[in-house]
Amino acid sequence: MKKILLLFVAGALVLGGCDKEFLNPSTVSQDQAVSSGEGLTLLSNGLQARYATGGLVSVLYNKVALGGLSTNEFLILNQGNVDENNIRTGGASVINDNAVVRNFWTTSQLVRANADLILANANNATDPGTRSGVVAYASIFRALALGDVVQFFEQTPIVTGDNAPFVSREEALRSAVTQLEVAAAQLAAAPVSAEFTSRIVSGIDLANTLQALIARYSLVLGDYDKALAAAGRVNLASRSVFNFNVTARNPLFDVVFSNKNIFEPTDANLGLSGPLAPAPGDGRIPFLVRAAPLPTQNRGLGFYTANDAPIPVYVPGEMLLIRAEAYARKADLANAVIELNKVRTKTATANDPLGANLPAYSGPVTADAILLEILRNRYVELAFQGFRLSDSRRFGRPGPGQPGAERNRNFYPYPRIERENNANTPADPAN
Secondary structure (H helix, E strand, O other): OOOOOOOOOOOOOOOOOOOOOOOOOEEEEEEEHHOOHHHHHHHHHHHHHHHHHHOOOOOOHHHHHHHHHHHOOOOEEEOOOOHHHHHHHHHHHHHOHHHHHOOOOOOHHHHHHHHHHHHOOHHHOOHHHHHHHHHHHHHHHHHHHHHHHHOOOOEEEEEOOOOOOOOEEHHHHHHHHHHHHHHHHHHHHHHOOOHHHHHHHOOOOHHHHHHHHHHHHHHHOHHHHHHHHHHOOHHHHHHHHHHHOOOOOOHHHHHOOOOEEEEOOOOOOOOOHHHHHOOOOOOOHHHOOOOOOOOOOOEEEOOOOOOOEEEEOOOOHHHHHHHHHHHHHOOOOOHHHHHHHHHHOOOOOOOOOOOOOOOOOOOOOHHHHHHHHHHHHHHHHHHHOOOHHHHHHHHHHHHHHOOOOOOOOOOOOOHHHHHOOOOOOOOOOOO
């Protein structure tokens, strides 16, 4: 990715139900923007603007589309939406010019690059509490950008510059976790200031989100002890969300779930069958899709029911399932079942509407059986959030070319815009 000026904060953007001041990129230089705590805080708001809003170009829309269309979570309503339809078809139908792939890649890289810019200049915030807030906020969005990209691509740059080198998925995640840990320590030493809180877009619980993301990416890295510890530090009663309103709209409601033209949840089983199909009576299903008889259009609900509906950065059940999986992969099956049952038996609350209301697990107490049940619950608990493709790979489910394939690709080709501007772009994956 080329080194370019990346100030993108929109002057008119308002989030979280309260007025916030945003930098106008036409009237401020990069040096001015990063020269003070106030400028860095306002620039930090642009990270959420780029990541979460903007409809078809947002990271949120495109990661949900990529994760769901490639795993039968969604079906296409109108094949005239060629790029989304090609993701649903998979295989060689996905080319380097695919708009979903391109927009996801480009916007994610912009978020990561801007977060790096903020982090490199964080010491210009002289107040310790403002500085720790800026570092925590930028670290969260840097980690989200990197963590999302490696769900869909084999390699990625983690620095900005001409012909930036690509690194492995593992190296990118290690970089994200290291920065999250630095931010968590800094935040613990210097709680956020009133100056930072008054200027930052509301919704994200910094301390809990840092730990949640450390847990999420440590699990993928196979660092199960770190994942267990970090997930255990997350206050499950906390709420960390991307807020929206009628101007800065929920991208999934705006583009998909209020629409009758692009894609819908495949069915009331979320496109799952056999042992992965939701358990009969799973209380999460009515939260996710409309009640039977399922309509042919506007099926989806979940966190995408209105333009101002908040989208969680993480849900409490993800932390419980991280702990269940980490224990299972460490062969501590008793504790794995304990954590799994916290998800199966929990009831819905205002902060956590995903109540399964199921009985405790009664299947075989073997690693394979428990991991399969954990995956089934991940598919429901994290439905429509973009995780299904990476989960399918990590759990070794059948992939392209295999009998009973549950995904139509493993990784995506690099966008042409990257290949034309970066000589270090790797070869595209076979599938």
